[in-house]
Amino acid sequence: MTTRSTHRTPPRVLVLGATGKTGRRVVARLRELGVETRAASRSGEVRFDWTLPDTWEPALAGADALYLIAPDDVAAVAAVVLTEDAHAGRTYELSGPRALTFAEATGIIARAAGRPIRYEELTPQAYRAELLAQGWAEADADALGAMFALHRAGHSAEVTDGVRQVLGREAADLEPWARRIAATGVWA
The missing domain is CATH 3.90.25.10 (UDP-galactose 4-epimerase, domain 1)
Known part of the structure; x- marks a missing residue:
């Protein structure tokens, strides 16, 4: 997960892999929070295909934060990290327990x-x-x-505490x- 802006509220978020198992959860949670979210995939609202570089720049245009491709914990962490200024520029390693x-x-x-x-x-x-x-x-x-x-x-294989750092609870x-x-x- 990468964030570029530390001051825009709310950010405009581009979710890659948005039709996948995790991406669609991230999109849903962000939209529940009222965040302007663009769902990108090979067949999504916004066309993005890793194998077609000409789709990259149009998909990224206007995005303040980007979610780069797991399930509920990752979606919850992504929604918080992509929308709260305290997490801008930070990197979290996520794992299960x-x-x-x-x-x-x-x-x-x-x-x-x-x-x-x-x-x-x-x-x-x-x-x-x-x-x-x-x-x-x-x-x-x-x-x-x-x-x-x-x-x-x-x-x-290392177990990390990124979920706890962001969500205040242990990973599922x-x-x-x-x-x-x-x-x-x-x-x-």
Whole structure:
């Protein structure tokens, strides 16, 4: 999350990934607060596509704050950080209350869903090949592969207190969220 202005009230916020699971929550919370919010995505109100640089500048025009792409805690933090001057220019590292591997997170979701779900880690080469087969540009596939290499090496495993710093409460755990989502039947 990045903020550029420290004095405009309320800011004009551009939310990237606004049609995604977290982005749409951020948009909803900001709009509930009365913040002028532009929802950007490949197919959203404002067209923004990382693979089409000519969409970047028009989407960013007039934005005072920008939300760069997780669920309720991240949306709540984003809404506060993007609208309160005390957070301007600050960076918050956000995490859940405990570090989880992808396999552990998959196990939590499988238990909540009441059915077997298996996590299968691809080799970096296989992952890159899948991205390229889906039409990703080589540079983008390499960048995403580099990000996941950092995850695999444990560089993103540290539990942080960013949610507590901004919201004054502990971060929500994945298990209650998974049970709540499973109860909707979406994973049945």
